[in-house]
Amino acid sequence: MNREALIRTYADGPARLKETLESLPREMWDYKPSPTAWSVREIIIHMPDSEASGYVRCRKIIAQNGVSVDTYDQDAWASRLGYQSADIEAALELFRLMRIATVNLIKTVAESSWANCVHHPDDGKMTLDIWLEAYAHHVTKHCEQMRRNMAVWEAAGRPSNTATGSRDRGSI
Numbered sequence: 397m398n399r400e401a402l403i404r405t406y407a408d409g410p411a412r413l414k415e416t417l418e419s420l421p422r423e424m425w426d427y428k429p430s431p432t433a434w435s436v437r438e439i440i441i442h443m444p445d446s447e448a449s450g451y452v453r454c455r456k457i458i459a460q461n462g463v464s465v466d467t468y469d470q471d472a473w474a475s476r477l478g479y480q481s482a483d484i485e486a487a488l489e490l491f492r493l494m495r496i497a498t499v500n501l502i503k504t505v506a507e508s509s510w511a512n513c514v515h516h517p518d519d520g521k522m523t524l525d526i527w528l529e530a531y532a533h534h535v536t537k538h539c540e541q542m543r544r545n546m547a548v549w550e551a552a553g554r555p556s557n558t559a560t561g562s563r564d565r566g567s568i
Contacts, residue, residue, distance in 0.1 A: 399510075399525065402532045407499045409535035410492040413443065416539040420546050426480070427555065429548040434474060436542045441479040442470060443538065444490040450531045451494050453514060457524045458505055461512035465522070502528065 397405070417440070425436040434442070445468075453465050473479070502524070513523045549555070 402528045403502060406528060406532040410495055412539060413535050416542055420542060424546055424549045427549045429545050436545055437484060438474050438479040439538050439542055440484050441482040441487045444487050445473055447491050447494045451498055454498055454527055456514050457512050457527060458509045464515045467517055
């Protein structure tokens with residue numbers, strides 16, 4: 397996929413996430429397919445946290461060529477930051493706004509900045525193109541995960557949610 401297509405895919409992330417969520421019954425959003433798997437709610441809450449990391453990494457690549465970036469333990473964040481009961485609407489809006497700001501930035505960045513890089517402790521050298529490839533597909537991977545959750549929920553007989561209950565009402 398060329399850079400322009402990746403930017404479009406990245407930009408379309410919030411709409412793809414919204415479309416996927418609209419296809420999933422809210423009564424299954426807190427369903428966990430296994431004790432260690434994430435529910436749809438937890439995946440949604442993860443999205444702005446991951447996006448915040450990407451937001452900073454993108455800017456460091458552009459503005460601070462050659463520096464190191466941090467990692468974070470997404471499972472620790474999910475369990476210790478209350479993902480299982482966090483506000484879905486606020487998370488979706490935060491994700492959408494960060495994504496818009498970054499799309500606007502990368503559409504205007506100088507061509508020379510695409511060769512800049514940061515050092516990722518696990519993945520090594522990360523250029524802006526490598527960063528874009530990873531984040532452009534992040535939403536799609538999680539939408540597929542949410543659909544798998546629904547398939548497991550349906551195969552289990554659509555059990556009622558006992559963990560946190562449905563808290564969120566209204567449109568996405």
